Amino acid sequence: MLRLYDYAASANCYKARLLLAQLERDFERVPIDIFDGDTLTPEFARLNPRREVPVLELDDGRVLVESNAILWYLGAGTPFLPAEPAAQAEVVRWLIYEQSDVMPMIGGLRFRLITCRIEPGGEEAHRRTTGAYAALALLDEHLSSHEFLAAGRYTVADSSVYAYSHVAGQAGIDTSAYPAFRAWLGRVEAQPGFVNDLEPYPANASVLAGRSIYG
Amino acid sequence: MLRLYDYAASANCYKARLLLAQLERDFERVPIDIFDGDTLTPEFARLNPRREVPVLELDDGRVLVESNAILWYLGAGTPFLPAEPAAQAEVVRWLIYEQSDVMPMIGGLRFRLITCRIEPGGEEAHRRTTGAYAALALLDEHLSSHEFLAAGRYTVADSSVYAYSHVAGQAGIDTSAYPAFRAWLGRVEAQPGFVNDLEPYPANASVLAGRSIYG
Numbered sequence: 001m002l003r004l005y006d007y008a009a010s011a012n013c014y015k016a017r018l019l020l021a022q023l024e025r026d027f028e029r030v031p032i033d034i035f036d037g038d039t040l041t042p043e044f045a046r047l048n049p050r051r052e053v054p055v056l057e058l059d060d061g062r063v064l065v066e067s068n069a070i071l072w073y074l075g076a077g078t079p080f081l082p083a084e085p086a087a088q089a090e091v092v093r094w095l096i097y098e099q100s101d102v103m104p105m106i107g108g109l110r111f112r113l114i115t116c117r118i119e120p121g122g123e124e125a126h127r128r129t130t131g132a133y134a135a136l137a138l139l140d141e142h143l144s145s146h147e148f149l150a151a152g153r154y155t156v157a158d159s160s161v162y163a164y165s166h167v168a169g170q171a172g173i174d175t176s177a178y179p180a181f182r183a184w185l186g187r188v189e190a191q192p193g194f195v196n197d198l199e200p201y202p203a204n205a206s207v208l209a210g211r212s213i214y215g
Numbered sequence: 216m217l218r219l220y221d222y223a224a225s226a227n228c229y230k231a232r233l234l235l236a237q238l239e240r241d242f243e244r245v246p247i248d249i250f251d252g253d254t255l256t257p258e259f260a261r262l263n264p265r266r267e268v269p270v271l272e273l274d275d276g277r278v279l280v281e282s283n284a285i286l287w288y289l290g291a292g293t294p295f296l297p298a299e300p301a302a303q304a305e306v307v308r309w310l311i312y313e314q315s316d317v318m319p320m321i322g323g324l325r326f327r328l329i330t331c332r333i334e335p336g337g338e339e340a341h342r343r344t345t346g347a348y349a350a351l352a353l354l355d356e357h358l359s360s361h362e363f364l365a366a367g368r369y370t371v372a373d374s375s376v377y378a379y380s381h382v383a384g385q386a387g388i389d390t391s392a393y394p395a396f397r398a399w400l401g402r403v404e405a406q407p408g409f410v411n412d413l414e415p416y417p418a419n420a421s422v423l424a425g426r427s428i429y430g
Contacts, residue, residue: 049353049356049357050353058301062301064301064304064305064308065308066307066308066311066312068307068308068311069304069305069307069308069311070304072300072303072304072307073300073301073303073304076300076303076304077300085287085288085291085292086273086277086279086288088287088288088291089279089284089285089287089288089291090279090284092281092283092284092287092307092310093279093280093281093283093284095307095311096281096283096284096310096311096314096315097281099311099314099315100311100314100315100319104315138264138265141264142264
């Protein structure tokens, strides 16, 4: 059976859970507490030298890392990933944008503010806030003329970008100027099988510094 | 015929030229001078709202943006991109890592130093230098037990990561502590059809600020 090494409050992990639910696939969930050192063990480093969740272990023992690569594997051959090369290239484009811009800016800002790793008015918060609004502006422009991000239909690109962008408000980001983006959030949430089981960070996350890899 | 909007000194563009050469595919090359405002025109914004090269225009008029998405499209159905889902997921993983870490750290540092946009000893140079060495360390560790990055053979993941990592020295990065990485550079360069036509930035690039989107 598929085995997902998973942290409930990680939106990168939530992506995988969302697609698994939409595909109605069984899997074994292995909880990994990133604030309790679970990613800092030698055993976890053998699974993923980057010490990040999620990790997906396949039936044959192969291991996949990187949330969007896991979405690709799970989505292949299903309606969530088109087969045509140009359509696949569009999906690749948005999976990359999610990790190069959406996740580090919106997700990175949210994580660091909630866990008190950076000051709300400081230089790093400013850099990531600026990046977060730039990412939302680009998404909003694209979604003003596209129902979904890629290939003219709901794909793993949408579930990936949804994961961190829908909690932008928790990073102090005001999305009211991006109506096409907000309408798209609603279209994602209206998909068959949609679930949202993303948990909040623990209330004492800010005092657990040093027990996670995230600075 | 395929049309590539291309800047000769961009390693993101070089990736596409390298794969097109390896595939022996004909294409029309449209030179785009990022230092002469060519990406700042309304016409270019219609091609790519992010105002970045490369852009690939297909025979049917469809437009693909994002260098690694272009590699995916060109590689599909060829020996440069495996068909098996888990192998494809590995390629996706490295294409993402290239854009989230290798390109912004090594490529971003190189561009900003050569064009005098940042100070060699300043805070941003320090941040990107640290990130560049972290990226090289991760590549070196992976390549110490893998001949190529993904799927057990040469794929578009290798050509993508090669593009910026092989010019790390131009960003002041010393790669001598990463022998597995350096040996892999040699294996990439030994591939059939390998070309390296990446040009240097223009000597006066530093005085052309304001005529490109890159800060």
